[in-house]
Amino acid sequence: MTETMPNEAVLDPLGDQDATSAQKTSRNRAKVGSARPSSLLYTYGPGAVMDLPQLTAMPAGLDDWDRIWERRESVPTIHAPRLLAVVKNFLPGVTQLRPFPWAPKRSFADREGEDLGIPARVFPQWLRCTGCNKLGPLSQFTYVNTNPFRPDEARFEHRKCPGPDGRIRKVPSQVVAARYLLACTDGHLDEFPYDWWVHQGQACSSGAEIRPLAMLERTVGKGASATIECKACSLKRPMNEAQGDAGRDKLPRCRGRHPHLGLFAKNGCDHQARVMLLGASNLWFPATQSVIVMPESETETVMTRGDELRAAIGPKKLEKYHADVDRIREELDDVDSRLVALSDDELLAAIAASMAPPPSEDERQAELARFDPIDLLVPEWNYLQRDPAGAHHVDEQTGLAMTSLGDLHPDLRGLGISRGLAVDSLRKVNALVGFTRIDEMERANDLPSRLVPLTRSARTEWAVATEDRGEGIFLQLDEARVAEWEAQIESTDLWEAHRASHQRNFDARFSETSKDIDADSRFLPARYWLAHTFAHLLIREMAMYSGYSAASLSERVYAWNETDDRPAAAGLLIVTTASDSDGTLGGLVSLSERTSLNRIVGRALTRARRCSSDPVCAQRVPKDPEDFLHGAACHTCAMASETSCERANRFLDRRFVLDLPGYGGYGFFS
Incomplete structure (x- = not known):
C-alpha cells in the first residue's frame, strides 16, 4: 500500500523516493502499510477504507495504477479466457487481467517489488486530535513518515497540542480519522460536513473566517455518540441527531463524490445521503467473479x-x-x-x-441482464463429471491435477454420496469488476447503474485479478435421491416458512430501485440448502485434521435444478488456496483417503446433531415479522467465516441435512 499527500493532480507516491535520490533531501517515504492480494480483492479494494496502524487510506482507482506499472518493462497478465469473457460484460474494452502490482520478498534484503505498490489517498481527510479533541482537515496537522523500513509509523501528529488543560505538550499528540462519513445507495462516499452540521447550514455567528471545531467523545464506541462544537461561537450539536430515517432528513443531499477516482458524478446525485461510521461492514461490498481453471472450459x-x-x-x-x-x-x-x-x-x-467495434451500450446491458452466475459453474461441473485417466492425472494446459476416489466407502454410498475426486492441485482466478455500498451486489436489480466504476474513463484495457493455487475435495450427491428428497421438502410448512422469510427479507433490505424483482427468482432451491449446509459441516470438521484453519477452507457449491440449457447438479468442492505462494501443503487432499473421508463425514454429521444452542437452534423457524435466511444453524454448529462461505451464512438449515428432534423426515442423510 502506498500513499500520497492530498491535493496532488496525479497520484505518484513512489515519486517521493525517486526525488530523494535526485535531490539529496529528506522526503517522506511512500510506503504506509501492506496487505495481501486476497485482502485487497475482497476487503480493501479501490474505494474501500483501509485501517492502517496510524491512519486510514483509500486505494485509488485503476487509472492511477498505470503509472506504477510503467516502471516495469513488461506487465504480467493472468490467463483465464472464460473469466475474461464475463468481466467484459461489466467492463467493456477489457482485454486482459492483471495481478496486483505487488511482489513477495524472499528475504529481508530482497529489493524485489520496491518499485511496486497501490496508490492510495488519505481518507477521510478530516482528523481528530486525541489530546485536545481538535477537529479539522489534515492540512492542519503534521504528516510524519521518514523511516523507509517502518511504514507502520506513518502518521499524522498535532504538534504543540494544548491538551485538555491548555498546556502545550512537548510530545505531539496522536491524530486519528474522524469516524463519520456520508454515503448513498449509488455508491458515492463523502466527508461528513462537520462545519455545516454544527451551524445547521447557516453561517457562524462569530463571523470568523477560520472556525475551530472540536469533536467531544462522551461514550466511546457506541455509535454516533460524539458532539461537534464550534469554538468560535460555542454552538454544539450531537451526532446522534443524524442517525436513522429522521436524521437522514437533516443531512445535505449527496454530492455524487467518488474519492477513489478524485471526481464527482457528472450529473450529480439525486439520492439523500446517510451517515455511516468508518469501518461499517456495508461501506464497501466487492463485486467479484471467479472461476476454477479447468480443461476445455478455457478453450x-x-x-x-x-x-x-x-x-x-x-x-x-x-x-x-x-x-x-x-x-x-x-x-x-x-x-x-x-x-x-x-x-x-x-x-x-x-x-x-x-x-x-465493441458492443453498443444497449447490447452490453442486454448481455448483462442475461448473465447468470451459474454460467461460470456449469463448465466446471461438466468437467468434474469425468473420472481422471489415472491417479494424480495432471492437465498440462491448466495445471489441474485430480485423482478419482474410486469405490467410495459403503457408508458414504449409503448416505447418498455417489462420487468423489481428490483435486491435488488447482488454479482459481478471481476478478474485481466494481463494488457497491450499503446494498450488496446481488441485492440490486439496476446493477449496471449502481455498480461503482473502478476507473475514471468509460473504457479500460485491463481489470485486476488474483491467481490462487491450492487443493480440494469434490463430493457429488446421488441425483435421483436428491430429486426425490427435494420434491418432498418443497411441499412442507418448513420450506414455506423459509420462502416467506426470504420474501420479507427481500422487501426490507433491497434498495428502492430494486422493488420490481420477483423475490422467488433469488430464492435458492432446497438442494442448494442441503449442499451448502453440508459443505459448512465438512469445513468445520476438516479444519480439525487438515492442518489448515477453518477460515482457510472455502466452498464452491454446485446445486441447481435442470433447465433447457443445463443439467441438474448437486455437489460441492471444498478447497484451500493461497494467492501469494505456489500452492498448499496437501493437508486437505490427504483427508480424501477412503477410510479417512468416511470418518470425517461421519463425525461431521454426528457433531451436527447437537448444538450447544439447542433446542433454540434446532427448532428455529422464521415467523412474521422475522426475515432471517437460515433455520437450524448458528455460529456454534453450522455457520462459517466470511472467507469460507459464498453466501454470507445464508440458506443454511441442519434439518435438511439430518433429522433433528421434532423435525423427523427432513434430513437427506437420515
Missing part, C-alpha cells in the same frame, strides 16, 4: 486470441499495422508472444476480432 477462441493480441502489442500499434500481417508478427516476436506461432489465416482472424 481458446478467435475472440480470446484477439484480446491477447491487443494486450500484447497495444491498441496503437494494432491500429497502425492491422493490415500488415508480417509487421504484426514482428511486433509479436519482439514481445515473445506465443501468438507468433499462429498461421497467417489464424493471425488475420485474431486481428479482425481485435479490431471489431
Whole structure:
C-alpha cells in the first residue's frame, strides 16, 4: 500500500523516493502499510477504507495504477479466457487481467517489488486530535513518515497540542480519522460536513473566517455518540441527531463524490445521503467473479486470441499495422508472444476480432441482464463429471491435477454420496469488476447503474485479478435421491416458512430501485440448502485434521435444478488456496483417503446433531415479522467465516441435512 499527500493532480507516491535520490533531501517515504492480494480483492479494494496502524487510506482507482506499472518493462497478465469473457460484460474494452502490482520478498534484503505498490489517498481527510479533541482537515496537522523500513509509523501528529488543560505538550499528540462519513445507495462516499452540521447550514455567528471545531467523545464506541462544537461561537450539536430515517432528513443531499477516482458524478446525485461510521461492514461490498481453471472450459477462441493480441502489442500499434500481417508478427516476436506461432489465416482472424467495434451500450446491458452466475459453474461441473485417466492425472494446459476416489466407502454410498475426486492441485482466478455500498451486489436489480466504476474513463484495457493455487475435495450427491428428497421438502410448512422469510427479507433490505424483482427468482432451491449446509459441516470438521484453519477452507457449491440449457447438479468442492505462494501443503487432499473421508463425514454429521444452542437452534423457524435466511444453524454448529462461505451464512438449515428432534423426515442423510 502506498500513499500520497492530498491535493496532488496525479497520484505518484513512489515519486517521493525517486526525488530523494535526485535531490539529496529528506522526503517522506511512500510506503504506509501492506496487505495481501486476497485482502485487497475482497476487503480493501479501490474505494474501500483501509485501517492502517496510524491512519486510514483509500486505494485509488485503476487509472492511477498505470503509472506504477510503467516502471516495469513488461506487465504480467493472468490467463483465464472464460473469466475474461464475463468481466467484459461489466467492463467493456477489457482485454486482459492483471495481478496486483505487488511482489513477495524472499528475504529481508530482497529489493524485489520496491518499485511496486497501490496508490492510495488519505481518507477521510478530516482528523481528530486525541489530546485536545481538535477537529479539522489534515492540512492542519503534521504528516510524519521518514523511516523507509517502518511504514507502520506513518502518521499524522498535532504538534504543540494544548491538551485538555491548555498546556502545550512537548510530545505531539496522536491524530486519528474522524469516524463519520456520508454515503448513498449509488455508491458515492463523502466527508461528513462537520462545519455545516454544527451551524445547521447557516453561517457562524462569530463571523470568523477560520472556525475551530472540536469533536467531544462522551461514550466511546457506541455509535454516533460524539458532539461537534464550534469554538468560535460555542454552538454544539450531537451526532446522534443524524442517525436513522429522521436524521437522514437533516443531512445535505449527496454530492455524487467518488474519492477513489478524485471526481464527482457528472450529473450529480439525486439520492439523500446517510451517515455511516468508518469501518461499517456495508461501506464497501466487492463485486467479484471467479472461476476454477479447468480443461476445455478455457478453450481458446478467435475472440480470446484477439484480446491477447491487443494486450500484447497495444491498441496503437494494432491500429497502425492491422493490415500488415508480417509487421504484426514482428511486433509479436519482439514481445515473445506465443501468438507468433499462429498461421497467417489464424493471425488475420485474431486481428479482425481485435479490431471489431465493441458492443453498443444497449447490447452490453442486454448481455448483462442475461448473465447468470451459474454460467461460470456449469463448465466446471461438466468437467468434474469425468473420472481422471489415472491417479494424480495432471492437465498440462491448466495445471489441474485430480485423482478419482474410486469405490467410495459403503457408508458414504449409503448416505447418498455417489462420487468423489481428490483435486491435488488447482488454479482459481478471481476478478474485481466494481463494488457497491450499503446494498450488496446481488441485492440490486439496476446493477449496471449502481455498480461503482473502478476507473475514471468509460473504457479500460485491463481489470485486476488474483491467481490462487491450492487443493480440494469434490463430493457429488446421488441425483435421483436428491430429486426425490427435494420434491418432498418443497411441499412442507418448513420450506414455506423459509420462502416467506426470504420474501420479507427481500422487501426490507433491497434498495428502492430494486422493488420490481420477483423475490422467488433469488430464492435458492432446497438442494442448494442441503449442499451448502453440508459443505459448512465438512469445513468445520476438516479444519480439525487438515492442518489448515477453518477460515482457510472455502466452498464452491454446485446445486441447481435442470433447465433447457443445463443439467441438474448437486455437489460441492471444498478447497484451500493461497494467492501469494505456489500452492498448499496437501493437508486437505490427504483427508480424501477412503477410510479417512468416511470418518470425517461421519463425525461431521454426528457433531451436527447437537448444538450447544439447542433446542433454540434446532427448532428455529422464521415467523412474521422475522426475515432471517437460515433455520437450524448458528455460529456454534453450522455457520462459517466470511472467507469460507459464498453466501454470507445464508440458506443454511441442519434439518435438511439430518433429522433433528421434532423435525423427523427432513434430513437427506437420515
